[in-house]
Amino acid sequence: MSAPLRIDVITIFPDYLAPLGLSLLGKAQREGLLEVQVHDLRDWTHDRHRTVDDSPYGGGAGMVMRPDPWGEALDAICGSRPGQTPHLIVPGPGGDPFTQEVATELATDAGWLVFACGRYEGIDERVYDEYRERYPLSVLSLGDYVLNGGEVAVLAMTEAIARLVPGVLGNEASLEEESHTGGLLEYPVYTKPPRWRDREVPPVLLSGHHGQIASWRHAQRIERTAARRPDLMQAYEGTSKD
Ligand code: ADE
8 A cells, every 4th residue: 555645734723623533534544545643833832822923014904923933843844754745735815726636736746745724914924935945835725715714724625635545535436527527517416216396307317328328417517617617618618629
């Protein structure tokens, strides 16, 4: 078996990451496919109040995370596996979009991810400058809205990445036709009963005709993507012209 995907998370709210121990990700950890370690940033402070933030130089609202605890935490964690290089990820609304493609790259290539969760108005910019020189570093955004910190984004990103690690899902075939695979949204799905509150399952799905079912599903993916995500549709049309 290949080495497990290793994920370290640095946060001032370690309890926020407790769900990483549940469900499929918990099982993946018990089975040795995934290793998750959550660290409290305040363990790298030295004052009585375990201070991690201060007011911004130049003025303005809110507080900024100080570089010194971050430097000590990142040195300790990123240096903890000799011979291995982590990919550092800082979730933030100003980052590159976190997409299925990015998730696939991180699940396939990285082997070791270190997530740094910012809070308040963000982390002192010198931390990015320092660690960008030493490690691959990505600032990644979940979407165009602002969360209170990186923790929820780490939950989402970790789930999206870890389920792509071979063995984690159990049924790898379910990856093949889900939303965003091949640039299209997923087709609608139905189960029993065949009639519910006067609503019928589309007859083609009961026909047993695999060819017709496959083309119906493909047409549904196209229709949905065009209706809901014209941006994805445009990209799909750009790549699928053969
Ligand atoms: N932290 C705050 N807002 C965020 C977002 N939209 N994506 C990722 N991390 C964030």
